[in-house]
Each structure stands twice: as C-alpha cells, then as structure tokens.
Amino acid sequence: MTRGVLLFCFDTEHTKYHKILERCVRLIKMNLCVEITVVTNFDTYKKMSPMGFINYKFIEPELGNKLNGKAWNNADRHMAYELSPYDTTLVLDIDYFCFSDHLAKFFDTEYDFLVPDHAYDLTGRDSFDHRRWSMIPMVWATVLLFKKNEKVRKIFDTVKYVKQYYSYFTEMYRIYAKNLRNDYVFAIALQQINGFMGYEKFPFSLSTLPPDCEIVEITDDGIAWKYKDQISYVENHDVHVLNKEIANV
C-alpha cells in the first residue's frame, strides 16, 4: 500500500507560492517522512529551488477565481483523486506547515475519507466560527486524507458536480462568500453524498493564524507572529498560515 502527500502549487502575479511550497516540503520531509507529489505548472516549476526527491504532475490551473481581488488558483483540488499516485493520500494546502509528526499517524487508520471541521484561532479571537456565513457546517479542505476506493471516487465525483454548479449551491446554502472555496465545495459534497447525515472527521482543530497576523519568523521548529504589537509563537505544533506574505519571510 503506497502513501504520500499531494500538494498543489501555482504562482500568481502577486504571490510566489513556490516559496511557500519550499518551506512546506522541507517540513513534510522532516516530520512526516512520506513521498511527496506536487501538482504544478511549468512556469512555477522553473522557479522552484531543488527540494530533493519529489514527484511532479504538470497541469494548467483553472483560472478566474479570486481572493481579496487577487488571482487565487485553488480550483483544481477536485482532481486530487485522479492526480494522486498513492493508495492513501494526504492532501495539504502548502500554507499548512507540519512542525510535528501529528498527521503521520492517520495514514495507519481504516477511514476512507477524513477532513477537519474546526479551526482554532491562535490569536485567541475565535475568528473562524463560520456558521453565520452559511447554512452548512463548513469543513477545512486544507487537510484531507483519502484512500482510493469506490466510495471515495463517488465523493470526488460529487465534489466535481458541486463545483460545476457552485453558484447554484452557494445560493441554496446561502453561502456568503461568492468566490470558489474548496472548504464549501467539500462540505456540500460530503453532506450530499452522505445522505445529509454525518461523516467521519479528524478529531482536531486546525491551528490557524488569521490573515491579519504578520509572520515575523519561521524556523524548522515553529513560527512567531505579530498581532497588534504582541508577538507570540508556537513550536512543534502544526500551523495553517493565512497571510500569503509568508512567501517573503
């Protein structure tokens, strides 16, 4: 049984995502010790520094999605099932930094599909309570674990369907955000395919730094950030960083 991490990385006009990828890959190699496949395009690949043994899959990203008015190439996550060469795949956003081996243990579980449904705000503001922003409980597609089997293939087929008719679903579920968010695409698909009942989840919250945190330092062990003149840090704990300026730290 093969296992590995699948990452998506496409530079945009405003953000050097390949810089974020390089940090992400280094930490995965140190702490998860599994094979890595990067889905990217040739323009981004040309800018990457050598990162050791990595598999690459080249696709042209679907364009048009935006985040805060800037290009946001996140519309290809629905192809993770086809693009992954592994029997068990951990899909990570490249701005999710594995400062610990926490996620490695989940490769040894029997669950077909796992996703977290809570985020923890490291600044103490509880700013990720998204229930008021839609009628559907959100999941965080930042971290997905799936096995290749018929059940999971149907989940991804549903993800593709939801993505195709996303504007309809955003109206139906009264989702405030009008840009494409994988979090909602997967939340809707999982609810639909599971008969509007529950589904299996990771039992932890994604520790997350909101976009208004300035990242002041990042090492192999942890990350320090500044929020309203207060500097805080965490070590040996995985962190999802929403401020894309981390590419320049």
Added chain:
Amino acid sequence: MDIGSLKKQSDLSYDIAIAKRNALEKAHSRQIIVYNEHIFRADPQTICVVRTLKETQETFIVLDTNNNPVLITDPGDFLSKLIERNQESLNSYHQMYKTFENKGD
C-alpha cells in the same frame, strides 16, 4: 499603580493567557492516538473507561472518535499507550506552564 504599569501588566497577562491557551490546544492535539486503525483521544475519560472495563473483561468494545465500535483484544497494551500519550502531552504543557510562572518577575 500608574496607567503605564497597568498597561504593561495587562499586556503581560494577555501574552500569558494566549500562550497558555495555545499550549493547551497543542496538548489536546497531541492526545490523539491511532490504535487498531482507529482514532482515540488519550483523555481522562477514555483512560477511565478502558481501565474500568479492563478490570472485569479480557476483551471489550469501545467507541473511537467517530463513534465506530472497536474490539480491544489487548486492554493492557491499549491502556499503557493511552496513559503514555496522555502524560507525554501534559508533561509538555507542564513545561510550558512553568515558563509562564516566571514571566512576571
């Protein structure tokens, strides 16, 4: 106490509260273990249930974090792993907590 000292003390208290909160979240996260291909939380409740069942039964069923039933055939091994992980995570939290105590000096 002048307003400057009050603000300084308030900022320090805020820093400590955030650091403590984050350290506790980290400890909770570290308490998650995988056993028999299922996910469990090495918290006091799970440890107590396993220890209680172990006293009267050689094998028993417990629920994982997704409420799936799991047959435990080696309760001693399971219990020792739960306790080990629980204490490992709390020890790390304790070390962090000790650093808070000296921050106001």
